[in-house]
Amino acid sequence: MQSRVMPKPGWNLEYLMWIFTRISGLSLILMAALGVSLGLLMGARTQLDLGTLMRWTFFPNANHVLDSEIPDIYLWSNGFWQVMQILVVVFAATHGFNGLRVVLEDYTSPGFWQSALRFFIFLLWIFFGLVGIYVILGS
Amino acid sequence: MALGRKVRLLAGAKYKGGGPMLAWALHRISGLAIVIFVSLHVLASFLTQQLGSDLGISINIIYESIYFQLAIVFCAIFHGVNGFRIILLDIWPRLVRYQKESTWLEWFVVLPLYTLTAFIMIRRFLAG
Numbered sequence: 230m231q232s233r234v235m236p237k238p239g240w241n242l243e244y245l246m247w248i249f250t251r252i253s254g255l256s257l258i259l260m261a262a263l264g265v266s267l268g269l270l271m272g273a274r275t276q277l278d279l280g281t282l283m284r285w286t287f288f289p290n291a292n293h294v295l296d297s298e299i300p301d302i303y304l305w306s307n308g309f310w311q312v313m314q315i316l317v318v319v320f321a322a323t324h325g326f327n328g329l330r331v332v333l334e335d336y337t338s339p340g341f342w343q344s345a346l347r348f349f350i351f352l353l354w355i356f357f358g359l360v361g362i363y364v365i366l367g368s
Numbered sequence: 369m370a371l372g373r374k375v376r377l378l379a380g381a382k383y384k385g386g387g388p389m390l391a392w393a394l395h396r397i398s399g400l401a402i403v404i405f406v407s408l409h410v411l412a413s414f415l416t417q418q419l420g421s422d423l424g425i426s427i428n429i430i431y432e433s434i435y436f437q438l439a440i441v442f443c444a445i446f447h448g449v450n451g452f453r454i455i456l457l458d459i460w461p462r463l464v465r466y467q468k469e470s471t472w473l474e475w476f477v478v479l480p481l482y483t484l485t486a487f488i489m490i491r492r493f494l495a496g
Contacts, residue, residue: 251458254451261448279488280437287444292413318410325403332396353407361410367417 246327253320260317264289271304289313292368311365318361326354387471395450398443405431405440434493441489442482449478 238244265273265286273282277297284293291306299305330350337343383389409431415424430436453474457463463470 251455254448255455258448258452278492279485280492283437283441283485321406325399325406328399329403332400357407357410360414364410364413364417368413 246331250324250327253324256320257317257324260313260320261286264313272299276300288317290365290368306368314365315362318365319358322354322358322361326350326357329353386468388467391450391453391471391474394446395454398447401440401443402447405443434489438486438489441485445482445485446478449474449481 265282268277268282268285268289273285276299277285277294281294281297285305289305289310291302291310294305295302330347333346333350334343337346385392408427412424412427412431415421416428417424431440453470457467457470
């Protein structure tokens, strides 16, 4: 039976990601609250149905509200929302793929395959972060 | 980090962790579901937007169906509220003593929020 290898206390990856997970989680909740509030101020109550408003809340992309009765789409697709979307994508991708790493490390033991999985998750993180930003800037 | 102990699934399921264990398990399941959903959705949007591919459109048609949306809304609401509970318990560690009560309080927030959302979405879906 192999005992757990404790990481050294201090500024290591585990500690940084522990803090980051909390900060990014709180930021994502706050950004969702900001998104839904500004959406309602822009007229979502009469122009969007609830499912559409939920999609907008989770991710403020204009494609999510394209099928609604919005008079001016520019209000929903300008640079402010693009910056907001990039923040959401970067925070959510880092939060999510770090969570995936934590879960996988719970069910694997340290060794070659765990390192390989960690590297694979790192590649996925980079890939989906970049593709996400590309889609935002291209939409 | 793996603890190097072998716990079979059945033995794990018999463990009486109660509310906090259910919250822990659902937090992992909903988190993994959101990672898979969002990644595939980003990929599908990329395929549709840049390549005009039918694959992206068919993935997004599944995602826009009411059944999928009801599931993913639950995952997102639960993960968000439970994550907020975890953050509060981490900031004030003395509250960990009331962990069980905190999960009850959490369901008092999650269930009305989700039931109301699901009710409006289903009513709208049935109305066409």
